[in-house]
Amino acid sequence: MARPQLSDEVAAHVRELVLTGQLRAGEFVRVEKLAEDLGMSITPVREGLLALRGEGILTLAPRRGFLVAPLSEQDLLDLFWVQAQLAGELAARATPLLDDEQIAELGELQEKLVTALGEGDLTTVERLNHEFHRTVNRAAGSTKLAWFLKTATRYVPLRYYQRVGGWPDATRHDHFAVLEAFRARDPEAARAAMVEHIRHAGRLLAAHADLPEDTGDGTTG
Amino acid sequence: MARPQLSDEVAAHVRELVLTGQLRAGEFVRVEKLAEDLGMSITPVREGLLALRGEGILTLAPRRGFLVAPLSEQDLLDLFWVQAQLAGELAARATPLLDDEQIAELGELQEKLVTALGEGDLTTVERLNHEFHRTVNRAAGSTKLAWFLKTATRYVPLRYYQRVGGWPDATRHDHFAVLEAFRARDPEAARAAMVEHIRHAGRLLAAHADLPEDTGDGTTG
């Protein structure tokens, strides 16, 4: 697979630029320049930017161009609130659906995570964390909830968690609580543990990111 | 404004086709045919379809085309669950932010709604319902929560509520409960009333729509 779907490449590229602060709120995203930078024509670039508008990351001023939507610290907390509610519901739903084998698998993932953390291999920690959550969310079996969760998660830059102080330790701690709830087959405990886990991560990330306190305008696009 | 953004027109058009069942799950959406039907070129059509993929309504099979994503009755209930959580949170946040004037305005909207309902003017009922919610959601002042709510709401076909038996009466009843919570300045009561209102609407809509019980596959796109 050489380069499937150039527009996806554009979306991923620009999303990173925005979330890492290389493109700042209010700035215009020039189609032609992007096309040149990425070595492609403007058509797929425009398509990718339209997709990002759909994600709420860009806004479109007709005949003026695409510009970066404002993102305040409160926005980030709100996004994590959404993530927490969704991940909590998925964990609760997954609880009665997880069989012994799957719970054992989650336990193994967590063991590996602890090991990697001991070795300071944060990239592996982040990968295992991702797998842990993916296993839970798939088990819950709700396409639409998973879709919303994925959308909320897109606001976290790639490979970002490992750079956030305190996150790896928090993850180790929080996952044990989630696992325990699964083993006890207690859906509401699983929900509570998962909600707390996500909000925990959100607080750490919001404190780490350098964002304005609030954007002031209630623009929805 | 003659025809701003053809791709938006495409997205709205196809969204309606899908949600009203004129395009069914698994069917391919042919770009060229759509372009001819709507009297435009294939470029904006493709752009519109990419936007719908971003909404989770279509999926993209590379080099094969766009096809309608499956939507089960459970999916619809899940979407309303999301809607309910978000609308509830927004109502709770709005409660301390609404001033007397805004609450009075909501009361007036509700009075007009009752009147319109008495006259059997369901189109006006739906419009007033929309205004009622919009007022609350704007007052809450969270761009991101509002964005997710809007996205979840897009799965309800336009002018659909008025065709759902029992919805108008349910709305009249439920809105009073929400209003009372606002007047009592009780955020949690407002949340509970709003959650119940949305879930109520969701149950009615799911019962009205003719959808498969479950799609079986856990495809997320």
Added chain:
DNA sequence: CCTCCATAGATCATGCATTATATTTTCTGC
């Protein structure tokens, strides 16, 4: 049953018309 080829369709590149913004010019009032 496997291979090769024809065809339909998606995907991307390019070009043109349209529109918003910046700049310059012209007009008006003092």
Added chain:
DNA sequence: GCAGAAAATATAATGCATGATCTATGGAGG
């Protein structure tokens, strides 16, 4: 004659149409 505003022009970038390329599918032939 000069300052400021309004109008006209120039420039730049979007938005759409068209055309070329590439890929996946279905069927004929081995």
